[in-house]
Amino acid sequence: MKPKNCLIFGSSGQIGRNLIRKLTKNNYKVTAVTRNYHQKAYVLKTQANPGYIDIVECNIFDESKIRDLVKRADICINLIGILFEKGKINTFENIHEKFPIFLSSLCNEYHVEHFIHLSALGIEQAIDSLYAKSKLNGEESIRKNFKVATILKPSVVYSVDDNFTTNFMSILNILPIFPLYYNGETKFMPIYCSDLTEIIYQVINQNLKSITIECVGAEQITLKEILQKLLKLIGKKRLLVPLPLLIAKLMCFFTELFPKPLITKDQLRLLRYSNVPSK
Numbered sequence: 001m002k003p004k005n006c007l008i009f010g011s012s013g014q015i016g017r018n019l020i021r022k023l024t025k026n027n028y029k030v031t032a033v034t035r036n037y038h039q040k041a042y043v044l045k046t047q048a049n050p051g052y053i054d055i056v057e058c059n060i061f062d063e064s065k066i067r068d069l070v071k072r073a074d075i076c077i078n079l080i081g082i083l084f085e086k087g088k089i090n091t092f093e094n095i096h097e098k099f100p101i102f103l104s105s106l107c108n109e110y111h112v113e114h115f116i117h118l119s120a121l122g123i124e125q126a127i128d129s130l131y132a133k134s135k136l137n138g139e140e141s142i143r144k145n146f147k148v149a150t151i152l153k154p155s156v157v158y159s160v161d162d163n164f165t166t167n168f169m170s171i172l173n174i175l176p177i178f179p180l181y182y183n184g185e186t187k188f189m190p191i192y193c194s195d196l197t198e199i200i201y202q203v204i205n206q207n208l209k210s211i212t213i214e215c216v217g218a219e220q221i222t223l224k225e226i227l228q229k230l231l232k233l234i235g236k237k238r239l240l241v242p243l244p245l246l247i248a249k250l251m252c253f254f255t256e257l258f259p260k261p262l263i264t265k266d267q268l269r270l271l272r273y274s275n276v277p278s279k
Contacts, residue, residue: 003029003052004113006204007069009060009103010079012040014159015118017047018197019077024048026201031069033058060099061089070106075204077116078103083131083163084256084264092134100138104145115149116203117142121189121214122155122275129270139212147210150203152196154215155275159193169230171262172238179243179251181263184224187274189216214277223271 006023010016011032020030030053034040037057044055058065060080070076078100085091100117107115119135126132142149156164172178196215202208221229224240231238243251252268255261263271 003027004074005029005031005072006075006077007031007033007073008077008079009033010081010118011055012044013079014162014193015157015196016079017043018159018193019079019200020044020047020053022194022197022201023204024052026205028052028075028204030054031056031073033060033069035059061094063102066103067106070103070112071110073110073112075114075116076103076107076112077118077200079118081118081120081135083267084261085130085266092130096131096134096138097141101141101145104142104149107149108146114204114207114209115142115146116200117149117151119151119153121153121216121277122273123153123270124278126270126273130266131270150209151212152199152203152215153212154191154196155217156188156190157193157196158190162193165226165230167260167262168227169234172227172231172236173234175238177239177241178227179248180224180227180240181243181248181268181271182223182245183242184222184227184240186223186271187220187276188223188226189218189220189276190226191215191217216277220276 006028008016008019008030011020012034020032023030030048032044032053032055034055034057037055041055056069080095080099082090082095104115119139123132123135139151158165199215227240248268249265252263252265256264
């Protein structure tokens with residue numbers, strides 16, 4: 001029996017790499033899409049046995065190439081997302097709205113068996129966040145374009161090389177004092193990366209459609225508690241200081257100027273809302 005072809009956008013990220021290993025190990029063929037073949041292909045090639053992975057360099061706004069890839073796919077998986085905007089191309093609107101709209105429309109047009117989209121948990125109440133609005137608009141459009149799509153909404157995803165914990169640990173290593181936004185009371189239910197990829201695999205393997213799944217770990221933990229755990233892991237003692245909102249906003253004005261900002265004004269707004277299931 002010919003293995004099904006899973007087309008993965010966002011394949012070179014932590015979730016994508018783990019998912020490639022999981023799918024190819026279970027006899028699914030993967031077409032991994034990346035923006036930069038020369039930078040990413042050598043890593044992606046190690047995630048699967050030869051013959052089970054094709055690596056394609058493609059800009060997500062190259063309509064003809066995307067169309068050709070979707071046409072040949074059995075299952076389409078969109079893992080692409082950004083935490084902050086950069087330039088005129090990498091905007092929340094383009095990445096979280098326009099691209100998923102385009103992709104879900106193509107999946108419908110070419111009768112792809114399944115479309116799986118990765119969104120985010122706890123964004124329904126965050127109406128003042130551009131990130132949250134764009135994610136919700138993307139979800140709504142996908143449901144209209146591809147009615148049997150499955151939407152996954154994970155809390156913070158962690159692994160040995162995730163951006164969330166590694167960025168915090170790098171900064172905690174340097175700064176003697178670390179600011180606590182909203183007193184560090186924002187709640188999360190972090191999910192381990194391999195657990196999330198197991199969920200995606202089960203969605204595909206059991207053919208689960210027309211559903212939204214909130215993906216969380218077993219532990220509910222505050223931002224302050226996360227920072228305390230990270231400090232224990234790196235063997236450091238740091239002063240965690242609650243920061244007044246006005247000063248936090250002013251700090252964001254400067255941190256946004258860095259290529260990879262610690263926090264932006266939009267992320268600060270998002271931190272007001274806990275990242276837990278809606279029930």
